[in-house]
Amino acid sequence: MLFENGTVSALFFASIAMNLLMTILIAIFCVRTRQTKYIALLAFTLLATAYQVFSWCYHSSTELQQALFWLKWHSNTVTLLLIAYYLTFALWLDDRRFIKFTLVVAACGGALLVWGLLKPLPLRFDTISALQHISVFTTEKVAVVRGEPGIAGYFLHAYALSVIGLMMVMSVVTFVSRRRFYGFILLMVVLIQLTGAMIGVLIDNGLINLFYVAGFAVILIDILICFVLAIESLANTDSLYKELDERARLEHAITQLAEGFRVTDSERFYESMLRSLYELSGARYIFIGLKHDDTAVPRINTHCVMKDGVVIDNFSYTLSGTPCEVAAQSEVCVYSEGVARLFPEDKMLTDLQLESYIGTPLLGDGEVDGLLVLLHDTPFIPDKKLLQAIEIFAARATAEIRREQTEIRLRQMAYFDYGTQLPNQARLFEVLNSSYAHSQQDGTTSVMMLFDLDRFTEVNRNYGYDTGEHVLRVLGLRLGNYVGDDIFIARNAGDEFAVVLQNLTAAPEAATKIHWEAIRAIIRQPIDIEGIALVVDCSMGAVLYPNQTQNRYDVIRAAETALQQAKHGGRGSMKLFDPQQLAHLDRQREIERGLVIALQSSAQLSVAYQPKVTQHGQCHGAEALLRWEHPTQGFISPAEFIPVAENSALILKLGDWVINNVCGQLEAWFAQGLPSSFVVSVNVSALQFAEDDFVSTILDTVAKYQVKPANIEFELTETGLLQNMDFAVQRLNRLIEAGFSVSLDDFGTGYSSLSYLRELPLHVLKIDKSFVDKVHDESSAELIRSIISIGHHMDLRIVAEGTETSDQVDLLSEMGCEFFQGYYFSRPLPPHHFLNWCMDGRLSECLLCNL
Structure with missing residues (x-):
């Protein structure tokens, strides 16, 4: 072996060691990510290592046959290396247009590989003249085969230049697509590889005395690749931390949303929901609004509004000329910037100088019940996760709104009388309990007035039950108009009605008589029954509480007793409950x-x-x-x-x-x-x-x-x-x-x-x-x-x-x-x-x- 301890040997040893180190690092990335681009890069570094080993063996040969053997494997490895080389960068840049060319590159490289395996001599030469040992670095010699290049050699060089040319185009496209960092790296790689390839051509033609340096160029390429990997790893780590932070915030928000299922107070539920959205988005304003189409102009009445994380008063505004009008017709409406300029008729946007808008409709049974809106005073581009979170929150808000609406309908059914459209006995009991407690606490007096229609059975008997129901319905509408802030009227049972006067501070007996006269006048107004003016009268019993009763359970009983006294004393009259009767009632109960x-x-x-x-x-x-x-x-x-x-x-x-x-x-x-x-x-x-x-x-x-x-x-x-x-x-x-x-x-x-x-x-x-x-x-x-x-x-x-x-x-x-x-x-x-x-x-x- 030549140059066992020389500079050339050290260069090749360092190159191979560096390639192996790069291979290990890239293999670790392959195990962690299992992505195709890292697998291709691993194949590239392995082939580069093999190429450098074959180059070392070739240049250190002492005999011609030994040199030809290693040169043949060296040339065949070049074809495989170029395929992996191209595929690695095509996958790395994730450009489908260049990935498609991989088949062409692989086909050409495969053909050259088969040619090189079948050809007795290396691809670079058709004839061999001698094995020369040329001097490099003045004191060291390397082995170089001399001969005549053939068509296979020219194909090999043309193939290499074609691949390098495609990669040059790839770097230009990368620059154009504003991925300038990757474009710059790719350009450096292409230039380094082109330099190594040109030196190889000059060595093959005997124009310079030097060993093949393309393998060293690959070292530089690997270093650049690892540099890119390091930067990408740091970026991925930073991105991962951000993602983990966003995920934690999202999980916290979802957890709070789940907690909302256990909140029985709707107001607290909406506040919790908007606060979670505020933590996720940092929006200046967030609100949930209900759509009202019962007016001439559709409006949004806010259900809960939050500014900078603090709940503020609700408001109402028309939909026309606002982004909410658009949001009410689509799934999610996003204006990242300039929303106030796009909707100049929206006074709220212009007055508050808001920049971005995110709105999603609250859809229930295919109909828009309302909107969930986020507003920023700076440009804001929501990411995919935030939009998904907004959709989740919107769905939950829709479910809550529907629950409230169902509860209202059920309460309407449970607490209102269908025939008269007045509150029923169940609602009467609630009002009595509440007013009794308030009167005791505030030191005021409330009045329970119970009245029924005199001889109403005769109306049913003489005119029929349909007429009787019509009479009750008409009286219910009249009494409903008499209801006020402190005047509650309900249908107790049959033709019996109850009136509750709440929070009387002075002269409750006088007030009772005044209301009795007014109610009796309402009842006695003629009712048209198929052209007949029917006049009905009523009798009433009244009780002052808590003055005349010991507890809230005695109120209705006392009023009923007073009503019976009024009937016995002559119909069409009102009797105030005699407290002495309460002792009699208690005695009867005892x-x-x-x-x-x-x-x-x-x-x-x-x-x-x-x-x-x-x-x-x-x-x-x-x-x-x-x-x-x-x-x-x-x-x-x-x-x-x-x-x-x-x-x-x-x-x-x-x-x-x-x-x-x-x-x-x-x-x-x-x-x-x-x-x-x-x-x-x-x-x-x-x-x-x-x-x-x-x-x-x-x-x-x-x-x-x-x-x-x-x-x-x-x-x-x-x-x-x-x-x-x-x-x-x-x-x-x-x-x-x-x-x-x-x-x-x-x-x-x-x-x-x-x-x-x-x-x-x-x-x-x-x-x-x-x-x-x-x-x-x-x-x-x-x-x-x-x-x-x-x-x-x-x-x-x-x-x-x-x-x-x-x-x-x-x-x-x-x-x-x-x-x-x-x-x-x-x-x-x-x-x-x-x-x-x-x-x-x-x-x-x-x-x-x-x-």
Whole structure:
């Protein structure tokens, strides 16, 4: 080997080492990026290294055959190197026009490679004359083959120059496309490569004595490439940091957007959204606006506005002549600069001297609901990620707007009455709760006015329900016009309406009367019904709260009580709630709760029995009377709890309890010696009497206790029977057929009509205590004589209730009354006392008479 330790050897060694180092660095880029351009560059550096190795071996040969061997591989490597050379720069510049020429370059290089492999001599020569050792650097020699260049050699040089020429064109195009840095690098590479190629041609033609330096040119090329890679790596790192920063900001914004799903307050949701967009874009102004087409000129009413990250007041503006008009017709509208000059009619843009505009429509079901807009006072070019983020935020804002609209529609359905277009009872409760709390807090007074239409059922009956609904609809529209800031009106139920006067600071009673007169005047205005002027009137009850109530739950109850007082006092009037009534209402509620508990335990309830006797005290039977002994309040009068039970339907359970108790007591008495023909009368309420299974339940009960129906007499009042005469007659006949007897209680206090008395199947007629008390009055006495005469004429037994003196008994006996019931003979007695009373010689004669 020549130049083992010389300068040439050092140059080649350094060149090969540098190429290997570049190869390793580029291989690392290949592993990290896996991009085609780095793979091509790796192939180029590997071939460059092989080229330099073959050059070193060739120039250090000592024999001709050895030199020819290495020169042949050296020439063949050149063809492959040129292909990789061109492809690397074409891919690096990412220009499809030059990438397409790679096939031509590869085809020509491939043909030369095949030619070089088949040709016995290297491509550079057709004939070989000798192997010369020429001097370089004065003291060192290198081997060079001398011979005659052939056509293959010329093709090789032409091919190399063609590739270099294409790369020259590539550098010019790169300059033109404003990629001047890459264009400059490519130009340097081309010039270096052209210099190396020209030196090779001169060496082949024997014009200069030098070794091939093209490999060293490749070293410079590799250095330039690595320099470019380093710069690009720094740029990529900086870009990566920026991308990571933008990604972090975007993720933060998306996270905040996701947090917005848990925000129940829409205002906070929009503020959070705009603040996230502000952090992403740095926009001077950001706003969400809703589009309104219900006016002559379409407008945008902002829903939330932010300036420099701070929420400011909302505003409204027309769409015409603004970029928002354009944005409302496209997906995303971007004006990077000069937007104020492009839209001179947009006063906001010109006054605020804004430069850039980004707007995207809020699309719901294909319709534009509104806009999301970002405004900068400097030129601003949004990147792709920001635009994607804006689209995400717009979609979320659209969903929120649609949710709000749906909520409004649902609230409209839930809180408004369809027939009258007024708020309904649910909304009334909300307003009452709110106004009650505010009145307590502020020390003001509010008024609940409850009114309904007088004799409205007659309107439905005479004109039909359609007309009735029309009347309510007309009144709803009138009352809706009366509503004010502190005047709330709702439909409570049916033909009943409620008016709430809020925040009255002085003279609430006077204000109530004024509003009553005004509302009544509104109601009394004629309503046209097919040419007929229909006039309706109303009655009203009012309550002042919190003055007249203890809590908000009493407001409606108090107003209803006042309304009932107004109706009882005469229709077409207004009554203010009497606070004393509240105690009565509370007492009723307390009694109702107590009755429920008493029915569950039964220990508080009992039945007392008051004898029914003849003038001489002979017992004919007894009346069962319910008694309630409260554990803390003591005895509670039936006159107090029975009406409460009737109003709350507890009377049904009480009635069942009494029937079962009476039948059980009769069974016990019969076992103790009481005659089996003994009769106990039981009071039956109208509600109990109207139950479908009343008769069957009674029959099951008497059968359960082995009591005969003849032992039970049912006492009913006139009002309970006359609600439905046909039904009453039918039900009474069923009872009588089953073996029960029937008594008409409190006769004379109700309808007292002979016509119905003649139709009802009865056994006993009871004269009310109110008549007995006045038996000494001539007028009352004549009435009692008439009642007794009518009863006898109808074969009814007559019982006088409430007899308390011997004079009363004597007078009633003279009039023809047969049986008596009252304190004169006995108070109501507990079961064991009653049995003792009966067994005290008072039954025998009566029972023998088979009464």
